[in-house]
Amino acid sequence: xxxxxxxxxxxxxxxxxxxxxxxxxxxxxxxxxxxxxxxxxxxxxxxxxxxxxxxxxxxxxxxxxxxxxxxxxxxxxxxxxxxxxxxxxxxxxxxxxxxxxxxxxxxxxxxxxxxxxxxxxxxxxxxxxxxxxxxxxxxxxxxxxxxxxxxxxxxxxxxxxxxxxxxxxxxxxxxxxxxxxxxxxxxxxxxxxxxxxxxxxxxxxxxxxxxxxxxxxxxxxxxxxxxxxxxxxxxxxxxxxxxxxxxxxxxxxxxxxxxxxxxxxxxxxxxxxxxxxxxxxxxxxxxxxxxxxxxxxxxxxxxxxxxxxxxxxxxxxxxxxxxxxxxxxxxxxxxxxxxxxxxxxxxxxxxxxxxxxxxxxxxxxxxxxxxxxxxxxxxxxxxxxxxxxxxxxxxxxxxxxxx
Amino acid sequence: xxxxxxxxxxxxxxxxxxxxxxxxxxxxxxxxxxxxxxxxxxxxxxxxxxxxxxxxxxxxxxxxxxxxxxxxxxxxxxxxxxxxxxxxxxxxxxxxxxxxxxxxxxxxxxxxxxxxxxxxxxxxxxxxxxxxxxxxxxxxxxxxxxxxxxxxxxxxxxxxxxxxxxxxxxxxxxxxxxxxxxxxxxxxxxxxx
Numbered sequence: 001x002x003x004x005x006x007x008x009x010x011x012x013x014x015x016x017x018x019x020x021x022x023x024x025x026x027x028x029x030x031x032x033x034x035x036x037x038x039x040x041x042x043x044x045x046x047x048x049x050x051x052x053x054x055x056x057x058x059x060x061x062x063x064x065x066x067x068x069x070x071x072x073x074x075x076x077x078x079x080x081x082x083x084x085x086x087x088x089x090x091x092x093x094x095x096x097x098x099x100x101x102x103x104x105x106x107x108x109x110x111x112x113x114x115x116x117x118x119x120x121x122x123x124x125x126x127x128x129x130x131x132x133x134x135x136x137x138x139x140x141x142x143x144x145x146x147x148x149x150x151x152x153x154x155x156x157x158x159x160x161x162x163x164x165x166x167x168x169x170x171x172x173x174x175x176x177x178x179x180x181x182x183x184x185x186x187x188x189x190x191x192x193x194x195x196x197x198x199x200x201x202x203x204x205x206x207x208x209x210x211x212x213x214x215x216x217x218x219x220x221x222x223x224x225x226x227x228x229x230x231x232x233x234x235x236x237x238x239x240x241x242x243x244x245x246x247x248x249x250x251x252x253x254x255x256x257x258x259x260x261x262x263x264x265x266x267x268x269x270x271x272x273x274x275x276x277x278x279x280x281x282x283x284x285x286x287x288x289x290x291x292x293x294x295x296x297x298x299x300x301x302x303x304x305x306x307x308x309x310x311x312x313x314x315x316x317x318x319x320x321x322x323x324x325x326x327x328x329x330x331x332x333x334x335x336x337x338x339x340x341x342x343x344x345x346x347x348x349x350x351x352x353x354x355x356x357x358x359x360x361x362x363x364x365x366x367x368x369x370x371x372x373x374x375x376x377x378x379x380x381x382x383x384x385x386x387x388x389x390x391x392x393x394x395x396x397x398x399x400x401x402x403x
Numbered sequence: 404x405x406x407x408x409x410x411x412x413x414x415x416x417x418x419x420x421x422x423x424x425x426x427x428x429x430x431x432x433x434x435x436x437x438x439x440x441x442x443x444x445x446x447x448x449x450x451x452x453x454x455x456x457x458x459x460x461x462x463x464x465x466x467x468x469x470x471x472x473x474x475x476x477x478x479x480x481x482x483x484x485x486x487x488x489x490x491x492x493x494x495x496x497x498x499x500x501x502x503x504x505x506x507x508x509x510x511x512x513x514x515x516x517x518x519x520x521x522x523x524x525x526x527x528x529x530x531x532x533x534x535x536x537x538x539x540x541x542x543x544x545x546x547x548x549x550x551x552x553x554x555x556x557x558x559x560x561x562x563x564x565x566x567x568x569x570x571x572x573x574x575x576x577x578x579x580x581x582x583x584x585x586x587x588x589x590x591x592x593x594x595x596x
Contacts, residue, residue, distance in 0.1 A: 189463075190430045282465040285462065285464065286466050289463065290464065
């Protein structure tokens with residue numbers, strides 16, 4: 001198989017170029033013709049905004065780059081710009097996302113369609129510059145749409161889809177595209193990029209309906225008394241449902257236009273599986289690589305890669321996992337002191353329970369602070385999933401830790 | 404088929420850039436490839452690891468390379484058996500050293516059947532670049548010893564990364580290293596001596 005990808009239109013071959021996921025995201029911002037980028041450096045995100053700065057300096061992108069003094073300001077500036085009708089983008093990780101926390105809710109509650117990439121990284125203390133999902137999992141209840149991507153190509157494609165969904169007048173919610181720090185952010189791999197004209201016809205810039213305009217003044221996020229606040233919040237609840245279907249359609253349309261789409265989740269060998277492993281981002285790629293080896297060894301396992309995390313694709317998930325009796329869920333964050341300490345495992349447990357489904361859910365925490373997760377560790381996940389059919393561990397397994 | 408490369412160098416020698424250049428060359432050659440570093444706290448002189456995988460298949464694992472087909476050692480001070488872990492039986496070792504292959508085979512405790520490529524990359528880099536940045540010399544040596552990517556696209560990858568004079572000097576270094584790298588296979592009798 002060669003790398004050249006047949007163009008959906010049949011016009012010819014698209015040549016991929018070597019890029020890191022960080023570069024791919026910056027290039028998506030360029031091809032989307034973003035108007036405003038606010039930037040504050042943090043490892044492992046920094047090269048995203050560095051690359052965008054390079055595109056602006058080279059004249060490849062006509063955008064305003066706002067250098068701010070903190071991530072709190074970075075997101076605030078992006079929100080302000082989006083509220084004024086600009087297509088706004090920013091990027092962060094780890095402590096940066098934590099420092100934005102207050103403003104995350106202002107973006108979603110204010111219904112401002114900012115798109116942000118997050119190169120996931122562990123949280124201090126102690127300081128770790130390395131990868132896990134503590135940062136994004138801390139932000140999961142902030143009202144943002146959250147997608148987890150598994151390759152540089154998917155990151156490029158998803159940032160484009162994200163703007164289309166976020167800016168849709170029936171959605172108007174901020175969108176976070178999350179991927180693994182280092183394991184993806186600094187990994188060089190092939191990426192096909194698209195021409196700006198086609199990208200903009202797929203994701204056209206829209207007139208933000210409530211934009212800040214001195215000639216037609218509006219207030220966004222004003223004090224709201226007990227008689228109305230709840231309704232504003234409930235609108236966010238309802239809009240998440242709309243966002244799910246909008247994202248589904250945006251992904252399908254992306255497939256028609258560009259020849260690549262991913263679905264809300266991806267399920268491999270799930271139909272006849274005895275047990276399924278649930279994973280996201282780079283771990284899903286490694287498990288995808290190894291699942292055929294597992295199958296060749298007679299292990300009837302499946303792999304479910306969750307792509308859209310918020311809104312959670314409930315019906316898709318239930319359909320994909322129907323008929324299997326055991327799920328092993330890999331979490332790369334810890335919910336300290338919780339009944340089940342993997343946050344994703346908790347949610348899947350509660351989903352099954354609320355629907356009266358008795359599928360066993362095994363919670364595994366792995367890769368904290370980028371503790372190495374090698375090929376044999378991935379195989380162990382398949383093994384553990386199958387073994388758990390007979391006797392499922394009641395407590396979260398902290399895989400690979402020295403006790 | 405998948406080829407796995409592990410790079411051992413010291414911070415500042417360009418192991419990460421070299422690992423990326425090989426993946427870029429492979430992509431230009433029309434293959435799928437991944438390259439990623441294993442960062443410690445970044446500082447000059449500290450041991451650094453990086454990985455490259457080249458495949459005909461788009462799904463490539465994102466895990467550290469534990470069973471390399473090819474091992475590249477960028478610094479003579481890292482000539483130690485602890486860095487050869489997991490090397491496949493018919494693998495290749497490419498080293499920056501001023502020693503003969505037999506001596507290196509003994510130091511690294513390499514098994515018969517392993518191919519070895521040797522280049523004095525530091526000397527060559529000092530001559531061409533006037534500074535001890537050895538990664539591009541090691542690229543020339545790697546291409547000579549393994550043919551894992553084309554020389555043409557390796558040069559192109561470096562010129563894309565470093566346009567202008569610096570890129571041209573590095574291309575010269577790649578070519579010199581390609582010519583001067585000595586490639587040999589470890590024979591049983593060498594180890595017995």
